[in-house]
Amino acid sequence: MACMRLQFYMPATIEVSTLIESIFEKSGYASEICPYFRNSISCMEIYGAPFWLRILYPQNLLWRVPTNRREVFLTFDDGPIPGVTPLVLDILNRYNVKATFFCVGENVQKYPDVFSLLTSGGHAVGNHTFHHLKAWKTKRENYLSDVEHTDALVGSRLFRPPHGQLNRRVAVKLKRKYKIVMWSALTGDYNKNLDGEQCLALARNNTRPGAIIVFHDSLKARQRMEYALPLYIEYCLSEGYSFGILE
Numbered sequence: 001m002a003c004m005r006l007q008f009y010m011p012a013t014i015e016v017s018t019l020i021e022s023i024f025e026k027s028g029y030a031s032e033i034c035p036y037f038r039n040s041i042s043c044m045e046i047y048g049a050p051f052w053l054r055i056l057y058p059q060n061l062l063w064r065v066p067t068n069r070r071e072v073f074l075t076f077d078d079g080p081i082p083g084v085t086p087l088v089l090d091i092l093n094r095y096n097v098k099a100t101f102f103c104v105g106e107n108v109q110k111y112p113d114v115f116s117l118l119t120s121g122g123h124a125v126g127n128h129t130f131h132h133l134k135a136w137k138t139k140r141e142n143y144l145s146d147v148e149h150t151d152a153l154v155g156s157r158l159f160r161p162p163h164g165q166l167n168r169r170v171a172v173k174l175k176r177k178y179k180i181v182m183w184s185a186l187t188g189d190y191n192k193n194l195d196g197e198q199c200l201a202l203a204r205n206n207t208r209p210g211a212i213i214v215f216h217d218s219l220k221a222r223q224r225m226e227y228a229l230p231l232y233i234e235y236c237l238s239e240g241y242s243f244g245i246l247e
């Protein structure tokens, strides 16, 4: 069923097959009713946030900041990491840009000095779980306590689920306390099969008022991020965009 291979120009950070099961929360149900769908998109990665993904996910997640102003929101996941997060901050400072950092609790605990550079620099921080957990592979209670553990270190009302994985019941619980932030575009900077130019294009092609753009301050993403980030900032500035932080 090669014709079923959907040409979204977005690769499978999100394992869509698992996503479908997660939505119905009945393992096996979805795979019985749509094996072709499941097989054809299981290798797909999702860099943009297509309408069908937003519809399938729990409601009231933030995929874009509702604004008509030419403002984009840069976000960085998985830090703080020595040597990478400070590099991001250098680039941002060069253009006087503020951003939002979704921090892994374990890294905050290991590198408190790097974490404090974020808050002292006027950037926003958010919770990205303590162990960078996959919601679909973690018991609900464990997931929620991991988030709370991180809250004690990060102290933010913003939450972004690692790997974009979320299920309805966890989302309902988290929404009582947190704003759950998804994305308008992943740059794919963590993907070694992409180069910096492709990451830049993914960000640029998804730029519109209120867009939430995901980079990573991780060792894995460093090379591509370091290439794409300054060029992306320059692109946005040349198009009359400013940069906001999430709150």
Ligand SMILES: [Zn+2]
Residues within 6 Å of the ligand: 077, 078, 128, 132, 161, 162, 163
């Ligand atoms: Zn992450």
